[in-house]
Amino acid sequence: MLTIGDLPERSPEAISPCSCHHGGARHVTRTETPMGSPPRQPPIAGLPHGLVRRRDERIVAGVCAGVARWLGVDPIVVRLAVCILALANGAGLLVYLVAWAILPEESAAGEPAVTGASPSTKRSSELALAVGCITLGALLLVRWVTPFFPDHIVWPAVVAATGIGLVLARAGDSDRARWREAATRLPGNPVEALRGGWMVWVRVLVGAGLLIAGIGLFLASNEALGAVGNVGIAVLATILGGALLFSPWVARLVRQLGEERRERIRNEERADMAAHLHDSVLQTLALIQRHADAPQQARTLARRQERELRAWLYDGRRSSGEDASGTLATALDGVADEVEADHGVAVDVVVVGDCPLNGHVEALVAAVREAVLNAARHSGADEVSVYAEVLGDSRIEAFVRDRGRGFDPAAVNGDRRGITHSIVLRMARHGGRAHVTSAPGEGTEVTFELALEAESTP
Amino acid sequence: MTRSPPTRVFLVDDHRLFLSGVRTELAGQLDIVGEAVDVESAVEGIRNTAPDVVLLDVHLPGGGGRAVIEAVHRTHPAVVFLALSVSDAAEDVIAVIRAGARGYVTKTIAGDDLAQAVERVRDGDAVFSPRLAGFVLDAFAGDLPPGTSLDPELDQITPREREVLRLLARGYTYKEIARRLQVSIKTIETHVSSVLRKLQLSSRHELTRWATDRRLV
Numbered sequence: 256m257l258t259i260g261d262l263p264e265r266s267p268e269a270i271s272p273c274s275c276h277h278g279g280a281r282h283v284t285r286t287e288t289p290m291g292s293p294p295r296q297p298p299i300a301g302l303p304h305g306l307v308r309r310r311d312e313r314i315v316a317g318v319c320a321g322v323a324r325w326l327g328v329d330p331i332v333v334r335l336a337v338c339i340l341a342l343a344n345g346a347g348l349l350v351y352l353v354a355w356a357i358l359p360e361e362s363a364a365g366e367p368a369v370t371g372a373s374p375s376t377k378r379s380s381e382l383a384l385a386v387g388c389i390t391l392g393a394l395l396l397v398r399w400v401t402p403f404f405p406d407h408i409v410w411p412a413v414v415a416a417t418g419i420g421l422v423l424a425r426a427g428d429s430d431r432a433r434w435r436e437a438a439t440r441l442p443g444n445p446v447e448a449l450r451g452g453w454m455v456w457v458r459v460l461v462g463a464g465l466l467i468a469g470i471g472l473f474l475a476s477n478e479a480l481g482a483v484g485n486v487g488i489a490v491l492a493t494i495l496g497g498a499l500l501f502s503p504w505v506a507r508l509v510r511q512l513g514e515e516r517r518e519r520i521r522n523e524e525r526a527d528m529a530a531h532l533h534d535s536v537l538q539t540l541a542l543i544q545r546h547a548d549a550p551q552q553a554r555t556l557a558r559r560q561e562r563e564l565r566a567w568l569y570d571g572r573r574s575s576g577e578d579a580s581g582t583l584a585t586a587l588d589g590v591a592d593e594v595e596a597d598h599g600v601a602v603d604v605v606v607v608g609d610c611p612l613n614g615h616v617e618a619l620v621a622a623v624r625e626a627v628l629n630a631a632r633h634s635g636a637d638e639v640s641v642y643a644e645v646l647g648d649s650r651i652e653a654f655v656r657d658r659g660r661g662f663d664p665a666a667v668n669g670d671r672r673g674i675t676h677s678i679v680l681r682m683a684r685h686g687g688r689a690h691v692t693s694a695p696g697e698g699t700e701v702t703f704e705l706a707l708e709a710e711s712t713p
Numbered sequence: 714m715t716r717s718p719p720t721r722v723f724l725v726d727d728h729r730l731f732l733s734g735v736r737t738e739l740a741g742q743l744d745i746v747g748e749a750v751d752v753e754s755a756v757e758g759i760r761n762t763a764p765d766v767v768l769l770d771v772h773l774p775g776g777g778g779r780a781v782i783e784a785v786h787r788t789h790p791a792v793v794f795l796a797l798s799v800s801d802a803a804e805d806v807i808a809v810i811r812a813g814a815r816g817y818v819t820k821t822i823a824g825d826d827l828a829q830a831v832e833r834v835r836d837g838d839a840v841f842s843p844r845l846a847g848f849v850l851d852a853f854a855g856d857l858p859p860g861t862s863l864d865p866e867l868d869q870i871t872p873r874e875r876e877v878l879r880l881l882a883r884g885y886t887y888k889e890i891a892r893r894l895q896v897s898i899k900t901i902e903t904h905v906s907s908v909l910r911k912l913q914l915s916s917r918h919e920l921t922r923w924a925t926d927r928r929l930v
Contacts, residue, residue, distance in 0.1 A: 561799070561821075568802070605847035605882045608854060640843065640884030644850065654883045700883075 308358045318354045328386055336390040346393065395493065461499060535563060551599045558595055562588060583616055583651065584609045587643055590624040594639075598631035601638045608645030610707060618685040619651060619705045622678050626655040626689075626701040629674050634659020634699060645707075653703040661697045720835050723764035724748040725755040725781060726797070727773055731820065735768065738824030743831060752776045756784045759792060765835050768827075769814065771798035771805050779812040786813055795834045797822075803848045811913050816840025838902045839909040846881035849912055867915040870908055877904045 306325045308317035319337055323330040340347025539560040546552040566588060584606040591602035610616060623641060630639045636659035643653040664675075675691050678701065682689040687705035722743045726732050727750045736745055746762045749755035752775035759767055759781070767785070769778045782794050796806065796814040799821075806817050815834040818827065819842055830840040841849070853870045870878070880890045887905075891898045 558821075603843060603884065605843050607847050607850040607882065638884075642843070642847070642879070642883040644879065644882075647854070656884050 306358060308355070308360045310360060315351075316355045317360070318351055318358060321358060322354070326386065332386050336386050339390055340393055392497075399490070461496075531567065535567075536560060554601075555595055555599050558601055559592060562592055562595075581612050582609045583612065583620070583643060583645065586612060586617070586620045587623065587641060590620060590627060591641065594624070594627050594631050598628070600631045600636070602627060602631075602641060603638065604641045604643075606643045610645050610651070615685045615687070615705060615707070616651065618681060619653060619687060619703055622681045622689060622703060623653050623655055625674065625678050625681075626703075629701075630655060630657040630659065630699060634661070636660075636698065649707040651703075651705045651707065653705075654700060655703075656698065656700040658698040661693045661695050661699050663695055664691055664693055719744040720766055720831055721746045721762070721764040722831060723755075723759050723762060723767045725750075725759075725767060725773065725778070726770040727751060728770075735827070739828055739831075742825075742828040750774075752780045752784075755781045759785050760788060763789060763792070765793065766831050767792060767794045768797050768831065769794050769809070771796050771809050771817075777805075778809045778814070782809065782812040782814060793834050793837075795830060795840060797827075803851070806845060806848060807852065807912070810845075810909070813913065815909065816842075817845045818842045819844065833902075837906070839905045841878070841881050841905055841908075843882045843884050846878045849908060850875070850878050850882060852912070867911050870911060874904050874908050877901055878908060881905075 307321050309320040309324060310317050311320075313320055314334070319333040320330045323333040326333070337347040337351055340350060539556055543553045543556050546556065566585070584604075587604050587606060591604045594600065595602050612620070623643070627639055627641060630636065634657040636657040638657070640656045641653070642656075643651060645651050678691075679689045682703060682705065685705065687703065689704075690702045691699065692702070693699035720743050722739065722745050724732055724735055724745060725748065726735070729750065732748050732750070736748070739745060746764050747758045749758045752773050755767075755769075755773070767781075769781060771778045773781065778794075778796060778798075785792050785794075794809075794814040796809045796817040797820055798806065798817070799819065810817060815837075816830065816839050818830050818840060822830070822842070833840050849870075853868075853875075876894070877890060880893065885893070887898050887901045891901050894901070
């Protein structure tokens with residue numbers, strides 16, 4: 256039997272699948288770490304997890320091998336890129352040194368860093384091409400800022416390197432399918448985004464043409480550095496080409512980020528709900544099991560929980576933006592809740608329309624409460640009906656009814672008179688009316704009527 | 714009040730525990746011809762057994778009670794549905810009624826009352842719980858916005874119907890209402906059926922929208 260004691264320990268497990276946030280696309284190159292495994296802990300904030308130097312495949316310090324492994328391309332591609340960049344003012348060297356300094360060395364235990372990305376033998380033509388593009392871009396940038404090496408060294412080197420990269424990439428065909436699968440989980444491999452119908456090819460051709468034009472102009476302008484205008488056109492053409500080529504990828508990235516955010520919000524809502532169910536429903540269910548031999552108590556608990564859950568599910572939505580505790584409907588629900596808990600009778604509340612509480616409405620609620628209590632204590636009925644309606648002409652009518660033993664209002668004892676009296680007087684003080692209808696064996700109904708004052712209506 | 718043969722009832726609910734509870738409660742009074750736990754099996758089962766009344770949970774995997782009613786009524790328009798739910802979200806309840814259910818009761822209803830409600834819908838009457846009466850009053854409350862060309866026959870309830878609904882919401886039975894208004898039970902049943910028809914056919918915008926903007930005076 257489930258007891259209160261062991262409930263809290265058990266249920267978090269039962270609930271956690273709902274509350275965990277399924278990792279978004281940010282870390283897709285990793286395999287999903289099993290739940291409960293230690294958190295990712297890059298040594299430097301912002302450094303992607305799994306990006307480490309790899310001693311086992313190193314030539315100098317393992318930086319290229321590590322990056323290649325992380326990207327999922329052949330190390331040769333990255334090494335070529337670094338070498339090409341090294342030609343441009345030594346930028347490649349600088350990048351390499353910085354990476355050497357900040358990248359952690361692969362842990363001795365060989366953390367299973369890696370992952371969705373592939374062992375070094377895997378190649379990806381797309382990624383190789385991507386690295387090539389990035390290299391080219393970086394090269395152009397460096398050259399643009401501070402031209403250093405003469406063009407007749409750099410460009411042939413670039414062309415040759417790209418050719419080598421492409422040739423190397425051709426060898427990777429067999430791994431492509433596997434890679435494509437992984438690439439679809441990326442927020443969009445930029446090159447993958449280029450795949451598609453003939454429109455895409457048109458765009459690629461135009462984009463590539465622009466890029467070539469840009470580069471050509473750039474080269475031409477190098478011979479006449481004074482012609483700033485040409486440089487402007489070159490840069491513009493290059494940017495345009497780049498934009499055409501990569502806009503689908505950027506769009507996909509943006510879309511994916513949006514989806515990720517929505518997913519996160521959904522998960523948070525789910526976690527909220529799980530927490531709420533645990534705090535309320537599961538606890539109540541456990542209590543009910545403990546009270547299984549006391550049906551009255553079990554029923555009261557069940558009804559109370561039902562009311563609370565219903566309020567949480569529906570009223571929150573209904574009156575979001577308003578103070579949910581401040582209306583007639585919620586106040587009457589509160590009354591029912593309280594009487595059910597204390598007296599073990601079922602109190603059914605139906606409210607049509609609603610209005611905010613003010614002094615008079617609160618008096619009405621208090622009077623209704625008294626009538627409900629009365630019915631619970633004296634009528635012998637196990638159910639009391641409460642109905643309240645806010646009428647179109649700013650009046651509230653309320654009815655409290657039971658099918659209990661009833662009484663003869665003309666021949667009541669002192670106790671009954673006192674209660675009736677207090678209800679009637681209370682209503683009168685607030686400009687309302689109350690009336691008790693009852694007969695022995697017929698049950699009792701108390702009718703309330705109250706005019707909402709003009710100034711109290713917003 | 715037992716008739717011969719007993720009413721043939723089909724139960725649809727995705728909670729097996731609840732199904733078995735209802736089966737036990739109704740066993741002596743009604744003939745339970747089948748049960749189902751989701752939309753697909755419900756539609757198939759109902760078509761095969763052709764019951765008099767289907768006790769239908771509002772919330773069901775695979776499209777909700779509403780989907781069952783719509784599918785069954787395409788081929789078997791004579792099958793009568795009584796909605797049964799723990800969920801009192803007004804829009805859900807109203808949706809099932811508008812799909813064609815002849816009434817709505819909460820799952821906390823006592824066994825005898827449930828059996829009576831089943832007999833009542835079988836005889837073509839409507840069954841309104843106090844809460845449903847409250848929902849309907851809410852839905853038909855207020856004046857129509859000026860300029861809307863809605864059918865007054867369908868989009869407004871008469872003062873008498875309103876009176877009956879209010880008494881229902883106050884917890885009165887048909888018999889008590891009839892005595893109080895000094896009319897026959899049949900008259901009350903006619904009023905309630907008329908309200909049900911309006912609820913199902915009215916295009917009054919509150920019916921689809923009202924749950925979100927509950928009137929606050």
